[in-house]
Amino acid sequence: MKDNDFYVTGIALSQFVYGAESLGIAGVETLTQAGLSKEHLLPTARVPEPLYEMTLLRLMLASESDSFGVDIGQQLMPPLYGVLMSLAFSSATLGEALNNMARYQGLASGNCGGIAYLVDGPTVELSVAMTHKNPIVRRHMAEFVITLYCSLLRLISTRAELSPKHVWLEHPPYSTAAQHRLESIVHCPVTWNAGRTRMDIDKDIHKLPIHGHGDDNLRLAKQLAQQQLEELDKRTSSVESIKWHARELMLSGSPRRDTVAERLGVSTRTLDRRLKNAGVSWQELLDGLRAQLAIEYLSDQELTIAQIAEKLGFSEVRAFQRRFKIWTSMTPSSYRKQLL
Secondary structure, X not given: OOHHHOEEEHHHHHHHHHHHHHOOOOHHHHHXXXXXXXXXXXXXXXXXXXXXXXXXXXXXXXXXXXXXXXXXXXXXXXXXXXHHHHHHHHOOEHHHHHHHHHHOOXXXXXXXXXXXXXXXXXXXXXXXXXXXXXHHHHHHHHHHXXXXXXXXXXXXXXXXXXXXXXXXXXXXXXXXXXXHHHXXXXXXOEEOOOOOEEEXXXXXXXXXXXXXXXXXXXXXXHHHHHHHHHHHHHHHHHHHHHHHXXXXXXXXXXXXXXXXXXXXXXXXXXXXXXXXXXXXXXXXXXXXXXXXXXXXHHOOOOOOHHHHHHHOOOOOHHHHHHHHHHHHOOXXXXXXXXXX
């Protein structure tokens, strides 16, 4: 799978946009500035990873907070998660709830992340994986997921004092204040710079019963979750061929919508409908591809910024620099230095 094939759903995007709004940040306005619309906040919307990261970076910059991921992780909004919350509250035990959330987490994170739920001896481990390469995004996302799952532990069990046994984070603390902020929320030992992000939960907590559990409700929630996952897969496959041809044309010149439609043997109206069903417009698709290609090209130290701008179809270097800053909140040169 290519990097530009990664996506999240509207659930993940909504958590950050509406979470930012609750913190006094113009989340919806930032969404628009990043080239997305309110349609991308729908639960089954498919949001390309480059545009998702662009939105997150803008929100992080606007927040001026070292603990943005932690702040958003505390803004737990059950209605945004739909069937995922139904799965959690319909489970018999806290362990089963977390297991179901991990199993169907693709309904929120798409294919940009994963939660592994492992029972080993006296503890249960929740480990976090993600495809994000930007170190700023990765740091805030890791702290967001840990904070969110701590919030879930307390919400589902109705026990405000509940905490994991131990937390590991793949990165070092950004600042002393940021370190104390997260540690004061998880209420357990934290090991920083641990190589990967995960948390241990005591097995006694894992067995806590959930009030209001119902077998019928759980069965229906699982059925709905499976249907939604299949629908996401269907929407993904319908647009992949469009992206493949657009990317190929972009590598050799300027991609045209009618050329892609002709290659696929469909009308431009049908092509637009397929893109709409996948939750993305033609321009958004091109922007996502250009952003990803720009990042790929910048990792090649033999290419100059001017050569990259030309390869992406920009008439001048400044136009590329301005656009790249919109995509990532960084200049191409700054991004390249960060990679080094």
